[in-house]
Amino acid sequence: MNRTSSCVLEPRITASRNPGGRPVEPAGAVRPSLGGPGGSGWRVLVVESDVDDAEPLVSGLRxxxxxxxxxxxxxxxxEAYEDADLVLLDxxxxxxxxxxxxxxxxTACDVPIIAVTARGTELDRVLGLQAGADDYLTKPYGFRELMARVEAVMRRARPQASPPSVINHGPLLIDTASREVTLEGRRIPMTRKEFDLLCLLAANPDTVIPRKRLMQQIWGDSWSRRTVDTHVSTLRNKLGASSxxxxxxxxxxxLGHG
Incomplete structure (x- = not known):
């Protein structure tokens, strides 16, 4: 089920600091979602009182x-959660x-929340989930585990729309129904994995797709870093340009523009 951020708490005096330098917007301003993997990434609100914990987390997310x-x-x-796609809450x-x-x-909003905390007993986890957290992660944790949990929570909260049946990217045309690729009217033969890789990149134009997402979404559990590099190299050769x-x-x- 799609979630929408319809939050109704009355605005309070802003007490946040923004190391990223993003301009402060008027209270109640509506900002469109960046759309996660299909857009430029999620807007993540990190609520963390320990600077030493916050810095590597923020750097990794960026x-x-x-x-x-x-x-x-x-x-x-x-005050700040209304602008977020996801809240990581200490x-x-x-x-x-x-x-x-x-x-x-x-109570006010269904924005996804992941509790990230040193409180690690079973009772703590139960109370956190009962308070409305979508997931609960105990410190210390690995960043890769956190990202896996973020992706899982966001998949449940904001399912991605199906890609269009035909994707046009300049002279490149990808027909997802027939699984055919043409470049300037010339058909480009591709294996199943090559097509899946190209389709994923083309469905997210001007967006950097993390290597890990490519590996997991296209190859599942049977992949290596070299697998991705080999398929990228083959795609470039078939399309006629590394760009x-x-x-x-x-x-x-x-995806580039050839």
Whole structure:
């Protein structure tokens, strides 16, 4: 079921800080969702009172193409969550109990929430989920596990629309129904995995698709880094130019313009 962010808590005085430098918008301003993997990444609100925990988390999220705002208090969270696609919520906050913040957000809005906290007992996890968290992750945790949980929560919260049956990208035409690719009217033969890789890139134009997402979505559990690189190289050769698939070092790939 699609979730929509229809939040109704009355605005409070902003107490957030924004290291990313994003301009502060008027209270109640409506911002379109970036759309996650199909757009430029999610808008993630990190509510974390420990700077040492927040910095690597924010850096990792930004490397994956997400727009991140970080704040340190519960009151600031209740002001800032309306603009977020996802809230990563520390439960140990200096002013309000994180469970109360979670309940308040969930009462007003169905924005996905993942509790990220040092509270690790079974009772803590139960209370966090009962307060409205969509998932619960205990510190210390691995960043890859966090990203897997984020992706799972966002898949449930905001299912992606089916790609169009025909994708036009300049002279490149991809027919997803017949699984045929033509370039300037010339049919380009492709294997199943090559087509799936090209289709995923073309369905997300001007978006960097993380290598891990490519591997998991196209190859499932049977993949290696070399598998992706080999298929990218083959695609470039078949399309006649390396600029059709752009490598973004340390992140992944995006479709170019040949």
């Amino acid at each position: 490397r994956h193409g997400h727009e991140v705002e970080t704040i340190t208090s519960g009151r600031a969270a209740l 439960l140990e906050l200096p002013d309000l109990d994180g469970l109360e913040v979670c309940r308040a957000i969930r 059709w698939v752009i490598t973004v070092r340390g992140v992944g790939f995006r």
